[in-house]
Each structure stands twice: as C-alpha cells, then as structure tokens.
Amino acid sequence: MALDQLSLVFGALADPTRRAILARLAGGDATVAELSGPFAMSQPAISKHLKVLENAGLISRSRRATARLSHLEARPMRDATDWLASYRQFWEASHERLDELLAELQNSNGEPDARDRDHR
Structure with missing residues (x-):
C-alpha cells in the first residue's frame, strides 16, 4: 500500500462518524438514508463522510435500481493493520x-x- 493511500486511510479512520459508518457497513450494504439514521446530521453531511471513505478505498458505491448503496471494502484496513503490526x-x-x-x-x-x- 502506498504511503499516500495509507495516509488517506488513517485520515478517514480518524473521524468517529466515519468509523461508525464503517461499523454499520460491516453488517451489510446500506443507502445514505439508512446510514444517516443514527446521526444528528443531514444526508448531505453523511454523503461527505462517504466521499472521504470512498477516496480512501474503504468503501465502494454502486447503484441498485434507484438506490445508491455503500459497501465496505476491508482490504485498506488490513493494509493499515499490517503497517501497524510492523x-x-x-x-x-x-x-x-x-x-x-x-x-x-x-x-x-x-x-x-x-x-x-x-x-x-
């Protein structure tokens, strides 16, 4: 994993809202509306967090009918864990x-x- 990518991952993981989003996605794919439920913030604010997670490679996004789903991509977290384990x-x-x-x-x-x- 390139150092720049590692910086993006750690930067994304530094925020508690983004960590909570990742924890939610560990249970399965979700829409922005589903992800914004437990937070006292707007869907556009959640979308900004999702963009950071996507740029770090921690999630991918796809369309299913009219819904845009977010999906956990665990590989970058494993790379970060491997780096820490060193x-x-x-x-x-x-x-x-x-x-x-x-x-x-x-x-x-x-x-x-x-x-x-x-x-x-």
Whole structure:
C-alpha cells in the first residue's frame, strides 16, 4: 500500500462518524438514508463522510435500481493493520527492556524480583 493511500486511510479512520459508518457497513450494504439514521446530521453531511471513505478505498458505491448503496471494502484496513503490526516487535522489545529494568530496580532496593516471588 502506498504511503499516500495509507495516509488517506488513517485520515478517514480518524473521524468517529466515519468509523461508525464503517461499523454499520460491516453488517451489510446500506443507502445514505439508512446510514444517516443514527446521526444528528443531514444526508448531505453523511454523503461527505462517504466521499472521504470512498477516496480512501474503504468503501465502494454502486447503484441498485434507484438506490445508491455503500459497501465496505476491508482490504485498506488490513493494509493499515499490517503497517501497524510492523511496530509490534518494537513495542514488545521495549516492554521486555522495561520489565528487566524494573526487576533490576527492585533487586537494588532489596526486594525480590517477580521471578523469585513466583517460585516461593
């Protein structure tokens, strides 16, 4: 996924209304009228949110008879999740170093470290 596309995805996900729209679409396709129901905003305002989601690739839109349906496109969210997961190893290593430091500090204060307490 190109960085620009990733920026569009994160920008779209930054808004709670758009996240709520995506959650609703996870249950199936919906029209603008159906999506605007739970929100205290106009259908044109919802349409603007849908345009942002569409530009980010998070939804696609199609026509069925006279209705224009929005459909969840999950792939960009998976790409964003994969990008975030690449930092998981960094955070896990940071947490391990923190655990080791805390154990050292506890030992220097005369307190048994967690490993010693667990074996009692």
